[in-house]
Amino acid sequence: MTWQPSSGPETARRRAALLERIRRYFAVHDVLAVDTPSLVHFAASDPTIESLFVRTRGDARWFLHTSPESSMKRLLAAGYPDIYTICHVFRDAEVGRLHAPEFTMAEWYRRGFDLPAIITDTVELIATALDRTALTSRVAEFDYYDALAEFAGIDASHCSTDDLADAAGADADLRAALGQRRDAWLDLILAAVVAPQFREDRLTVIQHYPASQAALARRCPGNRQLADRFEVFFGAIELANGYVELADAKEQRRRFAADLRERETAGQTVHAPDAALLAALDAGLPACAGVALGVDRLHMVADSAAELAAVSTFSFAR
Numbered sequence: 001m002t003w004q005p006s007s008g009p010e011t012a013r014r015r016a017a018l019l020e021r022i023r024r025y026f027a028v029h030d031v032l033a034v035d036t037p038s039l040v041h042f043a044a045s046d047p048t049i050e051s052l053f054v055r056t057r058g059d060a061r062w063f064l065h066t067s068p069e070s071s072m073k074r075l076l077a078a079g080y081p082d083i084y085t086i087c088h089v090f091r092d093a094e095v096g097r098l099h100a101p102e103f104t105m106a107e108w109y110r111r112g113f114d115l116p117a118i119i120t121d122t123v124e125l126i127a128t129a130l131d132r133t134a135l136t137s138r139v140a141e142f143d144y145y146d147a148l149a150e151f152a153g154i155d156a157s158h159c160s161t162d163d164l165a166d167a168a169g170a171d172a173d174l175r176a177a178l179g180q181r182r183d184a185w186l187d188l189i190l191a192a193v194v195a196p197q198f199r200e201d202r203l204t205v206i207q208h209y210p211a212s213q214a215a216l217a218r219r220c221p222g223n224r225q226l227a228d229r230f231e232v233f234f235g236a237i238e239l240a241n242g243y244v245e246l247a248d249a250k251e252q253r254r255r256f257a258a259d260l261r262e263r264e265t266a267g268q269t270v271h272a273p274d275a276a277l278l279a280a281l282d283a284g285l286p287a288c289a290g291v292a293l294g295v296d297r298l299h300m301v302a303d304s305a306a307e308l309a310a311v312s313t314f315s316f317a318r
Contacts, residue, residue, distance in 0.1 A: 006315035015299050015311065018129050019086065022106055022295075025128045029121075031082040031108055034075060036068035038088065043271035045259040046215065048187075050092035051271070052101070064090035067292060068107050069216065070277040073245070076109055076288060077280035084108035086295065097307040098237065100316045104295040111288045115220075115228045115244050118289035119205055122232055122240050125293070126203065130302050140204045144226075147206050148186075151194040157210075157225075161185055168193060183212050191238075200235035216252070217243030228289075234301045242291035249281035 026033065043051035044066040052064045065071070068085050075083055086106045094101055110118060119141075127135040148156040154167045164185035165175050178184045190206075198204040207230040211219050214227035221228075228244035246252055256273035264270050299311040309315035 006309050006312045011303065011311060012313060014303060018299055018302055019295070021131060022086065022125065022129045025125050026084050026108065029082070031084050031110070032080065034072070034080070034083045034085050036065070036071035036085050036087060038065055038090075039063070040065045040070070042070070042274040042276065043269075045256050045263070045271065045273060047259055047262045047266060047268060050268070052090045052092050066091050067105065069290065069292070070274050070280075072107060072109055072290070073277060073285055074280040076111070077283050077285050082108070082110050095316060098297060098300075100296070100308055100312070102316065103308070106293040106295050107290065109245070109288050109290040111286050113244070113289040115207065115230065115289070118242055118244065118291060119207065119230055119232075122230075122242055122291050122293070123203055123205070126232065126234075126239060126298065129298055135203055138202045140199060140202060142204070142206055143208045144206055144210065145208075147194055148189060151197045152189050154189075156186060156189075164189060183210075186210070186213070195233055195236040195238070198233050198235055202234075203239075204233045206231050206233070214246070214255070215243065216246050216255075218246045218248075237297055237301065238294075239297055239301070240291050240293040242289065244289045245285065247281060247285040247287065249278055252278060252281055 023033070039054060039062045041062065043053070043063045049066050051066055054062045054064060056062065066089055068087055068089070072083060072085065084106065085108075086104065088102055089105045090102050092101060110121060113121065123136055123139055127133050142150070145155075145157050148154055152167050154163060156164070161180050161182055164182065165178070168174070168185060168188050170178070178188070208220060208223075208226040209217075209229040211225050211227050214229060217227040217229040219228070220226040230242050231238055232240040253273070260270050260273065296308050296311060299305070300308060303311055305311050
């Protein structure tokens with residue numbers, strides 16, 4: 001371990017300019033900056049995410065938030081207008097070229113936006129933050145299943161998990177590890193097979209994920225088998241993940257229960273569902289869409305850096 005920072009003042013200046021362009025974009029579009037707590041009462045239920053916990057002197061159990069989403073939806077349910085925050089978030093066991101247990105996220109919510117509107121908003125923000133306005137004119141857009149057909153050669157809506165394993169080039173150990181977890185295979189194929197084929201000079205949008213991967217998105221009004229969810233990539237790097245938000249408290253309770261069953265089956269820690277978010281949904285979440293953007297990855301793109309450590313003031317890896 002070294003006491004020295006991972007990057008120098010010029011990197012910090014470029015990051016400051018990038019953050020200023022993000023804030024200026026939101027100011028121009030009348031999106032209100034808000035603060036959200038880092039210590040929260042409820043852990044993430046998502047089986048793909050692990051929360052870090054903290055104990056206070058009174059032996060109360062708190063969690064470091066993995067996203068400001070729950071807090072921001074509570075603000076929206078309380079009558080706030082369009083809002084954004086830029087904050088540090090925390091996720092356990094995430095270390096690598098594109099992952100760190102602590103990273104910077106920009107998250108925002110736009111009231112009344114449908115899927116095309118929030119995608120356009122996200123692309124414009126990314127282009128503004130990178131100071132590359134030409135990016136908005138050459139965006140590649142694919143529906144989820146079309147992308148897997150074009151880049152992985154599979155009909156992912158109908159093929160078996162064995163077919164998915166073959167498409168992923170999985171060995172026996174990986175097949176044993178993922179088993180029949182269909183969405184885990186789909187995630188692997190998107191990350192390892194599909195995304196690396198995206199053009200490196202432009203943004204790529206994948207939209208209309210399968211309903212089984214809806215997370216906190218609503219189902220598509222025109223096709224209940226799909227979700228109003230999208231992701232934005234620059235080359236192979238995933239930058240943003242967004243939804244037209246689920247506002248149905250009953251459906252959210254069902255999804256939380258399904259997440260917790262999956263966590264239990266996988267031997268993961270099972271946490272209580274987020275009662276505060278459910279109460280906010282019961283009170284009434286306005287129609288809205290939201291996006292989470294990885295600021296560190298965006299900085300990587302801006303600096304043409306190969307890893308997060310190159311744009312971090314203090315890298316976890318060091």
